[in-house]
Amino acid sequence: MTTTIGKIFELTVKKFPNKDALYDVRKNVRYTYKEWNDQVNRLANALLKEGVKKGDRVSTFMFNTEELGTAFFACAKIGAIFNPINFRLTPEEVAYILADATPKVVLFEKSLEPVVSAIANRFDKISFWFIDEEKPEYAASYQEKLGSASTEEVQIDVNENDVYAFIYTSGTTGRPKGVMHTHRNMVDQSLLCVAAQKIEAEDVGLVTAPMFHCAELHCAFLPRVQIGAKNVILHQFNPKAILSLIENEKISRFFAAPTMWNMLLQEDLNQYDLSSLKQGLYGAAPMAPSLVHALHDSLGISLIQAYGMTEMGPAITFLSEYDQLRKAGSAGQAALNHDIRIVRTTEGGPSDPDDLMPAGETGEIIVKGPCMMVGYFNREEATENALYKGWYHSGDIGYLDEDGFLFVNDRVDDMIISGGENIYPREVEDALHAHPGVLDVAIVGQPDDRWGETVSAFVVKKDPNVTEQELDEFCKNSDSLANYKRPRKYIFCDALPRNASGKIQKFVLRKQLEELFTPKKS
Numbered sequence: 001m002t003t004t005i006g007k008i009f010e011l012t013v014k015k016f017p018n019k020d021a022l023y024d025v026r027k028n029v030r031y032t033y034k035e036w037n038d039q040v041n042r043l044a045n046a047l048l049k050e051g052v053k054k055g056d057r058v059s060t061f062m063f064n065t066e067e068l069g070t071a072f073f074a075c076a077k078i079g080a081i082f083n084p085i086n087f088r089l090t091p092e093e094v095a096y097i098l099a100d101a102t103p104k105v106v107l108f109e110k111s112l113e114p115v116v117s118a119i120a121n122r123f124d125k126i127s128f129w130f131i132d133e134e135k136p137e138y139a140a141s142y143q144e145k146l147g148s149a150s151t152e153e154v155q156i157d158v159n160e161n162d163v164y165a166f167i168y169t170s171g172t173t174g175r176p177k178g179v180m181h182t183h184r185n186m187v188d189q190s191l192l193c194v195a196a197q198k199i200e201a202e203d204v205g206l207v208t209a210p211m212f213h214c215a216e217l218h219c220a221f222l223p224r225v226q227i228g229a230k231n232v233i234l235h236q237f238n239p240k241a242i243l244s245l246i247e248n249e250k251i252s253r254f255f256a257a258p259t260m261w262n263m264l265l266q267e268d269l270n271q272y273d274l275s276s277l278k279q280g281l282y283g284a285a286p287m288a289p290s291l292v293h294a295l296h297d298s299l300g301i302s303l304i305q306a307y308g309m310t311e312m313g314p315a316i317t318f319l320s321e322y323d324q325l326r327k328a329g330s331a332g333q334a335a336l337n338h339d340i341r342i343v344r345t346t347e348g349g350p351s352d353p354d355d356l357m358p359a360g361e362t363g364e365i366i367v368k369g370p371c372m373m374v375g376y377f378n379r380e381e382a383t384e385n386a387l388y389k390g391w392y393h394s395g396d397i398g399y400l401d402e403d404g405f406l407f408v409n410d411r412v413d414d415m416i417i418s419g420g421e422n423i424y425p426r427e428v429e430d431a432l433h434a435h436p437g438v439l440d441v442a443i444v445g446q447p448d449d450r451w452g453e454t455v456s457a458f459v460v461k462k463d464p465n466v467t468e469q470e471l472d473e474f475c476k477n478s479d480s481l482a483n484y485k486r487p488r489k490y491i492f493c494d495a496l497p498r499n500a501s502g503k504i505q506k507f508v509l510r511k512q513l514e515e516l517f518t519p520k521k522s
Contacts, residue, residue: 003160004183005076008190008226010153013037016201016228023249024066026235033228036070038151043074046149050105050127054079054156057103057166061085061094061112063235064211067131067142069221071107075165076183079158082165083178084212088499091118093176098123100378101166101178107131107142160184166377167214169310178377179310186218189313189371192335193223196318197253197281197304201228204276206254208234208242214314215283219306220255239263243272250276258287259440259498265291265298266439266462277301283308283315288433289328296325307331307408311392313371316340317406329430330405331398338369341391342400350388362399362409362424366391397424414506416445416453423455423485425506431481435474437463442496442504446489446513457487458509460495491516 017034024030031039052058058080060068068084075082083101085094094115098106103126108116110132120128120138130139164186166178193199205224209216211233224231232249234241237260245251256264261282277299283306295303302321308314317340319332334340342363344355357363368391375383386393397415398408409415409424416423425443432441440460445453459471468490475486497508 003187004158004162005164005186005222006073006078006158006183008187009037009040009073009076012225012228019201019228020230021225022066022069022230023232025233025241025245027066029066031066039066039070039146040073040077041151041153042146042149043070044077044154045152046145047074047080047105048078048154049149050145052078052080052104054158054162055081057081057083057101059083059085059098059101059103059106060108060212061087061106061116062109062131062212063087063111064207064233065109065131065235066233067107067109068211069231069233072217072222076158077154078156079162081163084165084167084217086168086212086499087112087210089115091115095119095122097168097176097178098126101168105129108139110134158183160187163374167212167310177379177382179373180375180377181313181371181373185313185371185373186222188337189218189315190223190226192337192371193219193306193315194227195336196306196315196320197223197279199223199227199229199253203227203229203252204232204250205229206232206234206242206245206249206251208237209255209257209260214310215257215306215308216255218313219283219315220253220281237263239267243267243269243274246277247273252276253279253281255281255283257498258282258291259496261287261295262291262439265294269298274299279304279321281306288430290430290434292324292328305332307406309392309394309396311373311386311394312367312369313373315371316367316369319405323405327403327405329407330401331408332406333404334367334406335369338367338371340365340367340400340406342366342398345397350385350393353389353391357399359400359402362397365394365396365398365406365408367394368392411506414444416443416455418445418448418451418453418455418484428455428457428475428481428485428487431475431478432457432459432471432487434478435466435471437461437466437470440496442506442509443487444506444509444513446510446517454488455485456489456491456513458491458493458496458512460493489517 013033018032021033021036022031058075105127107129128139129142131142135141160183163180164183168176279302281304303324305319306315308316317332342357343351345364351364428443429441439462442458446456448454497505
């Protein structure tokens, strides 16, 4: 039997036809697996009628919705390549992806219509389908397309080695690239996540992180479908709505980036019955040890961390519940069937996979495993560099301890060199996170004529009375932070710029530093 995403959906439907499968909170729509399968088949047949063939691209541009999940499986059944687009992008950024991916159909929603309307006239070969009421003139009605479509199963020969999706990178360092994954890649990724999280058919999972991102899609949403669990889809992240849904829908698990977990802790948790919640998955960014402790103390749930990158599906390591406090600060151990190495970084080219660093010493994190991308779409040179000698070169800096646990320091590009000393922003961020008056923090390097770079801190206050002097004294007295690593500047802000996966966009902060401290020409 061919192992494809469409096939595992069909097997779950066959096993649990009358079991609750999906609840879309925004639309108040509930489906059993059989009902959802009918909807998936309608969309699959509607796309075929539109002329979408195997290998053609279908893009989605929406927040978390039933329609995005339905498109995910409909594309898988007909062999179309699924292309979920980041809902935070500007019109020009969306136009770049549409021009690169060249989809035949784009599904989009009302709240994002202004973005689409600004660029739709440039793409006369794309059919735009509007999923809400009162469609714009240039778009077709999604509901009308499905209304006349059959619920019969489609008969398309889809192979496990066919490309299933183009998932564009978050573009933290430049233009996003379309990561190509096969069906087999993501079936393996899903199985890894089922095993790591011990997901059961009776679980109720909340979808609150962006579904267009592979962390939610592949590590949470798909594994729950594969095992026959229920997904509750929340349109956008909202702490109060999440806490209410945990109580009312008996949510047992969900994935969130550390900043999202931190926002939940700011609410009055005593107002809600959270007894059904048993596990939290986090990833996309490191979690400060102080936040791990706070979540254990406040929610009493087990925590699992996944670390990875879009190119690997994404998860390449897991940190188990048992190790959360024992190995706080670690990203965990290699996922099943994955091999991780720390190698010496090389200027001007890919690192050599055989130039290994000993335990405890930092270098570039490279990885090999069954979930590795087949390459970047239309980016041959970038693919060759990223997959040099058969290993994915992450561009992240870290080390393996004596027990084989991975510790991620930072991106190669984010490392600060001050007075010839390497400073990894994360260790400074972890130190500042321990201050009770700090809600969020990001560390970046600022060019300096004397030292090469100095350390600057962007801080979101939890206590409005926190001062620069207080934080500086806190760092001076820290047992975990050498004096040369402490920030020389503090910039207080309302929020940190993050991409959809929760990663801080440090290139934005560096630009802000330049604008703030570069002398103005008279």
